[in-house]
Amino acid sequence: MSKSRISIDNPDNEVLWLKCNWCHSKTEHKVLSSVVTEASEDYVDDGGTYEDALWWRASHRIIQCNTCQQISYRRESIDSESDGDEELGIPDQYDVAVYPGDMAHRIFGQYKSQVDKLLFRRCADVIEKVPAIYKRLGEGDKEAISQALTSCRRIISSFAHAIYPPPGKEEEVIVEGKSLKLSAQNYLNLIDAYVRTHTSSISVRDRIRLTLRPLNERVCAGVHDDVTAEEAQALFLQTYLLLGEILNL
Ligand SMILES: [Zn+2]
Secondary structure (H helix, E strand, C coil), rough: CCEEEEEEEECCCCCEEEEECCCCCCCEEEEEEEEEEEEEEEEEEECCCEHHHHHHHEEEEEEEEECCCCCEEEEEEEEEECCCCCCCCEECCCEEEEECHHHHHHHHHHHHHHHHHHHHHHHHHHHHHHHHHHHHHHHCCHHHHHHHHEEEHHHHHHHHHCCCCCCCCEEEEECEEEEEEEEEHHHHHHHHHHHHHHHHHHHHHHHHHHHHHHHHHHHHHCCCCCHHHEEEHHHHHHHHHHHHHHHHC
């Protein structure tokens, strides 16, 4: 038989001692509101019926950091399988999720969605595969490495074509005293030309140019070369961060 229960309470002075995702200090968090959901089920086998042997429980809390005052949502859940055993020294394994996540993830997420939106009509097939590839990279999947690098290269070239459509036939422009050939194949030059028309800061232009080229080189070489899953993951993140920064110029 299965049973479930929901309890809601607005605790007066409940305080949790946690590391804040925003200010990164380990500090007191005031619990503003709390909901606990619980359910259980009997387990039946040849030995008989074990009442409420299968159970799961989650607490949902709105908390506020006492240092930076950021308000967040925190979910903590556990079930009978991840419940520890004190006698055997096995700790409880709580699954914890906090929203909003940390700043770095938020910035990356914002950049990623801007870049994806721009590219969706041009290379939806690549964009749709990104989450799955990224997840597999996290698991160290070898095939995912080569797919990830191929996708990165397509993302960079489609991005270039989207922000600075190549001229019908090859053109040359002078950027920072250097002649740049603009064509569909020279996609890095298209990005340079775009950056030049969107920022007057020489140091920003230089930094973007000097980041983009080695990144693209590694992505292209890496398809045939030895690249670890960690490096592929880093190249992916760098691609999105850089393209996101360019869109924000
Ligand atoms: Zn904080």
